[in-house]
Amino acid sequence: MKGAVCCSCGAAALGSAMPLPLPSPSWFRASYSQLRVHSNHKQGGISHSASSAGPLSPSLPIRTAAGRARASAALPPPLAGPRAKRKRRKKQKEEAAASATAEGSEEECVPSAEEASISVGAVYQNGDPLGRRELGKCVVRWISQGMRSMASDFASAELQGEFSELRQRLGVGHGASIGGLGFVIRAQPYLYAVPMPKGLEALCFKACTHYPTLFDHFQRELRDVLQDLQRQAVITDWRATQSWMLLKDFANSAQHRAAVRKTPQSKAVHSGLGIELKKAKVMLKKIEDFVKQMSDLLRIERDAELEFTQEELNAVPTPESNSDLLKPIEYLVSHGQAQQEQCDTICNLNVISSSTGLGGLHLVLFKVEGNNRLPPTTLSPGDMICVRTCNSSGAGATSCMQGFVYNLGEDGRSITVALESRHGDPTFSKLFGKSIRIDRIQGLADSLTYERNCEALMLLQKNGLQKRNPSIAVVASLFGDKEDIMWLEQNHLIEWGESKLDGLVKKEKFDDSQLKAIALGLNKKRPLLIIQGPPGTGKTRLLKELITLAVQQGERVLVTAPTNAAVDNLVERLYDSWLNIVRVGNPARISSTVSSKSLEEIVNNRLSDFKKEFERKKSDLRKDLRLCLKDDSLAAGIRQLLKQLGKTLKKKEKETIKEVLSNAQVVLSTNTGAADPVIRRLDSFDLVIIDEAGQAIEPSCWIPILQGKRCILAGDQCQLAPVILSRKALEGGLGMSLLERASALHDGWLTTRLTIQYRMHDAIASWASKEMYEGLLKSSPTVSSHLLVDSPFVKVTWITQCPLLLLDTRMPYGSLYVGCEEHLDPAGTGSFYNEGEADIVVQHVFNLIYSGVSPTAIAVQSPYIAQVQLLRDRLDEYPEASGVEVATVDSFQGREADAVIISMVRSNTLGAVGFLGDSRRMNVAVTRARKHVAVVCDSSTICHNTFLARLLRHIRRYGRVKHAEPGSFGGSGMGSSPMLPSIS
Numbered sequence: 001m002k003g004a005v006c007c008s009c010g011a012a013a014l015g016s017a018m019p020l021p022l023p024s025p026s027w028f029r030a031s032y033s034q035l036r037v038h039s040n041h042k043q044g045g046i047s048h049s050a051s052s053a054g055p056l057s058p059s060l061p062i063r064t065a066a067g068r069a070r071a072s073a074a075l076p077p078p079l080a081g082p083r084a085k086r087k088r089r090k091k092q093k094e095e096a097a098a099s100a101t102a103e104g105s106e107e108e109c110v111p112s113a114e115e116a117s118i119s120v121g122a123v124y125q126n127g128d129p130l131g132r133r134e135l136g137k138c139v140v141r142w143i144s145q146g147m148r149s150m151a152s153d154f155a156s157a158e159l160q161g162e163f164s165e166l167r168q169r170l171g172v173g174h175g176a177s178i179g180g181l182g183f184v185i186r187a188q189p190y191l192y193a194v195p196m197p198k199g200l201e202a203l204c205f206k207a208c209t210h211y212p213t214l215f216d217h218f219q220r221e222l223r224d225v226l227q228d229l230q231r232q233a234v235i236t237d238w239r240a241t242q243s244w245m246l247l248k249d250f251a252n253s254a255q256h257r258a259a260v261r262k263t264p265q266s267k268a269v270h271s272g273l274g275i276e277l278k279k280a281k282v283m284l285k286k287i288e289d290f291v292k293q294m295s296d297l298l299r300i301e302r303d304a305e306l307e308f309t310q311e312e313l314n315a316v317p318t319p320e321s322n323s324d325l326l327k328p329i330e331y332l333v334s335h336g337q338a339q340q341e342q343c344d345t346i347c348n349l350n351v352i353s354s355s356t357g358l359g360g361l362h363l364v365l366f367k368v369e370g371n372n373r374l375p376p377t378t379l380s381p382g383d384m385i386c387v388r389t390c391n392s393s394g395a396g397a398t399s400c401m402q403g404f405v406y407n408l409g410e411d412g413r414s415i416t417v418a419l420e421s422r423h424g425d426p427t428f429s430k431l432f433g434k435s436i437r438i439d440r441i442q443g444l445a446d447s448l449t450y451e452r453n454c455e456a457l458m459l460l461q462k463n464g465l466q467k468r469n470p471s472i473a474v475v476a477s478l479f480g481d482k483e484d485i486m487w488l489e490q491n492h493l494i495e496w497g498e499s500k501l502d503g504l505v506k507k508e509k510f511d512d513s514q515l516k517a518i519a520l521g522l523n524k525k526r527p528l529l530i531i532q533g534p535p536g537t538g539k540t541r542l543l544k545e546l547i548t549l550a551v552q553q554g555e556r557v558l559v560t561a562p563t564n565a566a567v568d569n570l571v572e573r574l575y576d577s578w579l580n581i582v583r584v585g586n587p588a589r590i591s592s593t594v595s596s597k598s599l600e601e602i603v604n605n606r607l608s609d610f611k612k613e614f615e616r617k618k619s620d621l622r623k624d625l626r627l628c629l630k631d632d633s634l635a636a637g638i639r640q641l642l643k644q645l646g647k648t649l650k651k652k653e654k655e656t657i658k659e660v661l662s663n664a665q666v667v668l669s670t671n672t673g674a675a676d677p678v679i680r681r682l683d684s685f686d687l688v689i690i691d692e693a694g695q696a697i698e699p700s701c702w703i704p705i706l707q708g709k710r711c712i713l714a715g716d717q718c719q720l721a722p723v724i725l726s727r728k729a730l731e732g733g734l735g736m737s738l739l740e741r742a743s744a745l746h747d748g749w750l751t752t753r754l755t756i757q758y759r760m761h762d763a764i765a766s767w768a769s770k771e772m773y774e775g776l777l778k779s780s781p782t783v784s785s786h787l788l789v790d791s792p793f794v795k796v797t798w799i800t801q802c803p804l805l806l807l808d809t810r811m812p813y814g815s816l817y818v819g820c821e822e823h824l825d826p827a828g829t830g831s832f833y834n835e836g837e838a839d840i841v842v843q844h845v846f847n848l849i850y851s852g853v854s855p856t857a858i859a860v861q862s863p864y865i866a867q868v869q870l871l872r873d874r875l876d877e878y879p880e881a882s883g884v885e886v887a888t889v890d891s892f893q894g895r896e897a898d899a900v901i902i903s904m905v906r907s908n909t910l911g912a913v914g915f916l917g918d919s920r921r922m923n924v925a926v927t928r929a930r931k932h933v934a935v936v937c938d939s940s941t942i943c944h945n946t947f948l949a950r951l952l953r954h955i956r957r958y959g960r961v962k963h964a965e966p967g968s969f970g971g972s973g974m975g976s977s978p979m980l981p982s983i984s
């Protein structure tokens, strides 16, 4: 056993193969409801005398008189006699010292140079608890404190006669079956309540998901807490307490052993499909190998994310400690302190209120101290942020609580944030009465996604070939060989053929390849279909038809995609259909155009009368409460009623959510969103459809797949790939999507291809066809020669007749126009921007608008987020340009526009093009355009990449080239006096 000391039950000596993922907010929710808010937590957060430092004192929070009586009835008489007194005094001294150390340690645990240099990736995790050697003393102390607090709460629950809850607190039941996950989830709020040692946040994040480590600490702390109670004569024999016995039972349970096992154990092979046992064993082995490989890669990727997050947290500047006097609050908040502008940091916030949004989102309203306004900030809804307590100048920040911006108040003084923690949790309670800072962190490691991916893999391994798994045939198709799937067909267990479409589809609306895909997709006995389609070949349009027809044939459909933008795109397409659709997901990340289909809005509308009545009753009761404060028993009764009222609302909300989702014919969410318990709790779906599947890592696809009987994956492996941070994980295969892997299986048996594109002028499509699709992408005659000028109200100019345009920031004789150099984003995001290019883009937008092109038909894209931000700011200055969409290439995948302008940004003497050189990204960027693409770039830099050089050559050959100087078409005055370029 490594590092940590094993306690008497010996359970922690067992090992674990897999670190456990962080908990989801929803699972937190479940655990939070188990947590007890002690009376001393009401303000200013959890008391560390009860939580992190000292043992439970005799004034243990026993809330009810009955509970107190029960507890005292079990108490032995206090220790008597001089020896006993001496012993007690000695113990008290020790406790005081320990308490002081622990309290002081919050601030004082300074990592040694050696500790500070521990790399997250180097921390090897197996079934042994991680100890000082791996984590260093500060992180170990941090875990001990968190587990001490949990153990105290655990023991306290027993004393209060709430033993039935102890089982849940240990994670026995839900979640426990998948490797102690329940326990890890329940431990998180306690851990996060303790400030993480500065500079070691990534290590803390890593350690706090490792079940053997947490369990080991927990049992030692519980033993100490119980022994203290025994010393204080609150209990007679700590070993005989129900808490300790339950812990021992738990440590001996199969689920604990499974969670701390060093290598995955081969399970008994069941062949739910009736396949020969020998064959099923081979399949199971493949699944196990796959799960092992993917889990390792996910862990490597997670480590890379954590290290990146750590770097970002370290990079967020904090004011010098002696600068407090120079920077009073008013200065910090109202004068846009440089670091606030640069780093998207807002300091000096106070918690005003908290509420629970639908689906358990924990919304917290922060307001700037005093009468100040928020500083200028680029924070916007949906941005991931880190919330920390700090002093008035923003220094001394504590451990990071993850969340995202929900909205910015219209008063300019407030910001609402959705946190993974909620009121009543030790973590959350820490925020009250403190000065808070919020930092936007680009690469904040998304624990929820990691956890859900890991969980999906575990479920795949555990249930994949079990009869009760609705998707067993999908699993067999993907892990069996061709012989297996043919055997399944011969035995009429599955069918690979097409369904008859007679009378179902208007055949003139679709081409042959599309009709074939629809016919295959409607075959209820076909477990899996991959629809591969290059840009504009009608995948999304076809999916709309497929979803409608599947519902028509009585199927319930779960539709997912890797990104919120892609899901919303599908919701938009289904918006006007007769289908009963519900979009599940984080409201702050759902586009406002489709929010009326979101679960939150649907449920809120249904409950509006109920909520009005609820508010009325609540305010009446509050009034009554104020009137009878002196009458304790009456006040207690009213409080009880208030509590009951709150419970009724929660229950009603739960019931309504269930009803809405059970009645929905189509449920839509992101891949990871499909792990939300509100979806999980539903009966399995008949069909799962994953759009943009080429952009998703395979583990994330297993989240929805395991919830349906059959599955359709649609996408294009030549468009955007999953984003992977770690080179090692990428090389290991995490970047290969399921779509790509499955397309190559069984000689392409699972796949059907779409071949005709209906979006682009042929000059645009032919580049993509040649570069990406081996010349196989054909253009429909209906679009092959369409131009901007063919649209109503568009004037005849050379631009509106030009499908491809290069706006080059290099002069004809080779030098760069002034102001067209690239710049690194000073906010430390690693992104680039180019002001000269931004000017040229704005000019070109106006050229198009004054040519009669509608702003809503224009999309501006850049691969760089800093440039997108700059372009948005520039275009926001012109009301005429409102409606022009400005987006990163990644977020525009799946969309289209008549005219597309791409700002390439990079301009340097080294010829560095960064991820512009990613052919898949450039394929997406160019193929969003229907009639016109303008590429704004420094040709000299871009041409260093051969792929991009061929793109420029193609434009020169089939389009036009202009040397574009920033401001040459009228600059800021263009709104009033457009200089339309003449036809040349």
Ligand SMILES: Nc1ncnc2c1ncn2[C@@H]1O[C@H](COP(=O)(O)OP(=O)(O)OP(=O)(O)O)[C@@H](O)[C@H]1O
Residues within 6 Å of the ligand: 509, 510, 511, 514, 533, 534, 535, 536, 537, 538, 539, 540, 541, 542, 716, 757, 758, 759, 893, 894, 895, 896, 927
């Ligand atoms: N059979 C068809 N006849 C006419 N228009 C079609 C047909 N199929 C698709 N389209 C049109 O082609 C355009 C592209 O379709 P869609 O967006 O569904 O393609 P996609 O394959 O999803 O593209 P991408 O992969 O680039 O997101 C849409 O405007 C759509 O209406």
